[in-house]
Amino acid sequence: MSWAPFRYPFIFKIWDAYLQEGNWYQLDRWLKSYYQGQSRFGKKDRKAYSDAMFAAMRYLQLAAYLQRSYLFGEQDLSHWSQQWRLDELKSVPIAEFWYWIGLRLNHDIPPPRELNDGPARREHFLKLLHQCETDETLWLLFNGFSPELEVMLHQRCQTSQWNRQRFKTFVELNNTSAPVWLRVNVSEDLMSLQSLLADEGIATEAENGGLKLTTDGRVTETITYQQGHIDIQDFASQQIAAAVDVQPGMRVWDACTGGGGKALAVAGRMNNQGMVVASDVRAYKLESVSRRARRMGIRNIQTEHWDAHWPDERLPSWLMGEFDRILIDAPCSGSGTWRRAPDFKWRIGQNELDELLDLQGLILDRCVSYLKPGGQLIYATCSWFCQENEQQVENFLRRHPHMQLQQQALHGAPDVDSDTMFSAVMVSSLPASV
C-alpha cells in the first residue's frame, strides 16, 4: 500500500502561506508562528507537516530540476545549477512541486488529484533516480546537495580521508534531522541522570559521553533540566568545549558567545574558579547566557559586548591582560547544521561565503594578541567546508608564525549521528615576558 507522508490540500496551503511571506523566512521560526494561529493542527499534524516542509527545503533544488527536465528535457546539471535561482520555484505550480517532493519521500505516493500526468511524472522521476547509479552529481542532487557543492564535498573527502562509505554516510545523514543531544555536567553521573530523566518520561541513550534523546519530550520542563544537571547541546558542539581543555583558575575568553552554549560548557568545567569572559557583537544574545548560568549554578562567567571591527582605541578594559584560552566559535556558513536547518543551504552563495571567510580571518587576527605566551587559541566552526576550516587555519598560521597548530579535527557526522563541527587548537610559542 502506498503511504502519503502528508495530505496534499493541507500542505499546499502551508507552502502557499510560506511563499506568500516572500522572503524564504527561516523555516523553524516561520512554522512556529504559523501554527500559533491554526487551532486545527494537533501535535501529530504539526510534526507531520513540519517534517514535510523540512523535506521540501532539503529537496527543493531537486524538485526544480525534475520539473525543468520533465518539461524541457535533461540539462547539463552544473551549468543549469549555476543559472538556477531559488525564486524560480515560486512559478512551479504547487501540486507539481509537491508531487516531486512526495515522490522523493515515497516513490509510490499517489499524485495529487490536480495532476493528470502523474504516471508520466513518476516515470521521469524513476528514470533519473536510476541514473544516479552512474551520475554522482545527480546522486548528490537527489540527496539535497547542489551540484555547486560537489567540489567542496570532494575536498572534504580528501582532507578528512573519508572512504566511499563514510562519504555516503555523510551525504545520507544530511537527509535526516539530527537527534537532540543532552550535555551532562562533567561532575555528574551519566547513568543516574539517565534514570532521573526516564522517571520524568524522557528516554535517552548514552553514547560517546553524552545523552541522545530517543523519544519526543519537553526536556526543558523536567526538574533534571531546571535544576541545571543537563543542557541541550549537540554532540559535536560538546566536543568544542572539551577541546578548549580548561583548568580551574584559568582566564578564558569566548569571543563569539552567541547564546552561550559553549561558554557555559567551558565554564562548567572550571568549578567556579577563574573567569570566562563571554562576548558577542550582538549584545541581546548575551542576555540568555546569564539566565542559563544561574540555572546551572555557574558564577565564573561575565558577559561583555565586543565587535571584532572595533578599533584599538575603543578597547574595553576587560581586554587588558592576557588569556590562557581564547575560543573563537566563528560565524560561518553553518553547513554542519543543515540536517536541522536545511533552508540555510540555499542562503549561502560564493559572495556570502567570501564575506564570512574575511570575517573569520579578522576575528582570528584581532583575538590572537590577547593570548598569554603558551596560551591556546581554539578556532571552531559548525561547517564542513575546508575553506572555513583547515584552509582558514593554514592562512592564519602563515600570518602569525609564533602560533603552532596542536591539533585539528572534524567532530560528529559522519562518525556520530549529530551535527558536524570543526575545531583547531593553536598554541602561542611566544616566550613569557620577564
Ligand SMILES: C[S@@+](CC[C@H](N)C(=O)[O-])C[C@H]1O[C@@H](n2cnc3c(N)ncnc32)[C@H](O)[C@@H]1O
Ligand atoms: C557560531 S555563532 C556562536 C555560537 C555560540 N558560541 C554557541 O555556542 O551557541 C557565531 C557568533 O559570532 C558572532 N559575531 C558575528 N560577527 C561578529 C563580530 N564582528 N565580532 C564579534 N562577534 C561576532 C555572532 O553574533 C554569533 O553569535
